[in-house]
Amino acid sequence: MTGTGAPPARPTWIEVDPAAVAHNVSVLRAHVAPAPLWAVVKADGYGHGAATVARAALDAGAEGLAVALVEEAEELRAAGIDAPVMLLSEPPPGGADRLVAAAVEPTAYSIEVVDAVADAVTAAGRGPWPVHLKVDTGMHRVGATPEVAVRVGRAVADHPDLRLASVWTHLAVADEPASDFTAEQLRRFDAACAELAAAGVEVPLRHAANSAGAIAHPAARLDRVRAGIAVYGIAPSPELAGLVDLRPALRLVSRVSHVKTVAAGGAISYGQRYQVTRDTTVATVPVGYADGVRRSLAAAGAEVLIGGRRLPIAGTVTMDQITVDCGPDAPVARGDEVVLLGRQGDEEVTAEEWAGLLGTIGYEVTCGLGRRVPRVVVADRPGWP
Numbered sequence: 001m002t003g004t005g006a007p008p009a010r011p012t013w014i015e016v017d018p019a020a021v022a023h024n025v026s027v028l029r030a031h032v033a034p035a036p037l038w039a040v041v042k043a044d045g046y047g048h049g050a051a052t053v054a055r056a057a058l059d060a061g062a063e064g065l066a067v068a069l070v071e072e073a074e075e076l077r078a079a080g081i082d083a084p085v086m087l088l089s090e091p092p093p094g095g096a097d098r099l100v101a102a103a104v105e106p107t108a109y110s111i112e113v114v115d116a117v118a119d120a121v122t123a124a125g126r127g128p129w130p131v132h133l134k135v136d137t138g139m140h141r142v143g144a145t146p147e148v149a150v151r152v153g154r155a156v157a158d159h160p161d162l163r164l165a166s167v168w169t170h171l172a173v174a175d176e177p178a179s180d181f182t183a184e185q186l187r188r189f190d191a192a193c194a195e196l197a198a199a200g201v202e203v204p205l206r207h208a209a210n211s212a213g214a215i216a217h218p219a220a221r222l223d224r225v226r227a228g229i230a231v232y233g234i235a236p237s238p239e240l241a242g243l244v245d246l247r248p249a250l251r252l253v254s255r256v257s258h259v260k261t262v263a264a265g266g267a268i269s270y271g272q273r274y275q276v277t278r279d280t281t282v283a284t285v286p287v288g289y290a291d292g293v294r295r296s297l298a299a300a301g302a303e304v305l306i307g308g309r310r311l312p313i314a315g316t317v318t319m320d321q322i323t324v325d326c327g328p329d330a331p332v333a334r335g336d337e338v339v340l341l342g343r344q345g346d347e348e349v350t351a352e353e354w355a356g357l358l359g360t361i362g363y364e365v366t367c368g369l370g371r372r373v374p375r376v377v378v379a380d381r382p383g384w385p
């Protein structure tokens with residue numbers, strides 16, 4: 001989004017519906033009870049707008065928030081959100097002071113980071129500070145091996161300005177319910193927690209579940225779930241679709257900017273990949289791959305909604321515009337609403353549908369929506385644009 005403060009001139013926007021977020025959080029909380037839910041709002045709330053999602057999730061009973069970057073936590077604080085915020089990886093070198101200033105609860109899996117956080121807390125005079133110990137049980141991205149976890153847990157527990165807030169792990173295949181590796185990770189996690197306890201480190205609270213774990217693996221729910229994608233109304237994987245009643249929280253919307261008839265024999269857009277075989281009405285829509293409408297969607301057969309009908313993207317997606325084949329003599333006019341993602345009338349295009357066409361996951365679809373598209377809270381929409 002461009003930063004002049006002027007209202008957007010281009011009629012292309014992303015509607016974010018806090019009521020859908022609240023619905024998803026309520027349904028998920030009921031599903032995982034008595035475990036509390038922390039809403040994961042990294043990557044600007046998976047492209048939805050972190051502050052909007054955070055407020056709606058907290059209103060619906062989320063206990064806290066989780067982010068990937070210190071700067072993402074700072075943004076939440078700048079938006080006036082004072083709920084607990086957990087960082088899902090260690091802060092980078094030099095990040096400890098900012099983390100304390102923003103009242104963020106760090107994850108740690110090394111002695112270096114425990115020392116850096118302790119120094120920042122001591123300097124600020126703000127101990128004892130909550131620290132979350134991450135154990136690697138088989139994802140092999142970040143986390144302490146079980147042996148290192150005992151040393152890190154001990155360092156946290158022994159420091160007067162720190163307190164061990166939780167011990168946690170992350171699941172690699174929770175979205176593949178047929179795999180038995182989730183059960184294996186939970187066994188390793190249990191063993192690691194038992195080792196900590198045997199070493200005299202009290203484990204106050206344990207968590208492991210992402211959305212897939214929360215939805216499909218009761219044994220993973222433990223004392224907290226960290227739900228991201230499901231909060232946005234998107235299933236973690238096709239196998240887990242429909243297990244809980246989720247509502248997509250976002251619509252990508254534009255308006256027809258130009259309409260013309262293209263005669264049989266013509267071809268549309270770069271590369272002339274879309275051949276017109278009968279005279280047809282073509283609508284141009286001011287949204288393109290710079291906005292996250294991926295170029296490969298056209299060849300994959302993606303459709304948009306105009307007037308409640310599914311219509312194909314006709315020809316190559318360009319940076320700022322797409323063209324849509326509306327059919328012969330179609331009643332389409334400049335200014336008509338075009339829905340790229342979301343519901344219009346009885347039809348709906350979901351992030352999962354795009355993910356299927358693109359060979360990716362719904363996460364990448366909403367995270368990939370362009371920064372220059374304004375996010376509009378749906379309740380504020382009347383009269384806009």
Ligand SMILES: *Cc1c(COP(=O)(O)O)cnc(C)c1O
Pocket residue numbers: 040042088170209210211212226227228229230236
């Ligand atoms: C992103 C993330 C989550 C949330 O995952 P979803 O699949 O979106 O629910 C949970 N925990 C960690 C460590 C993460 O990085």
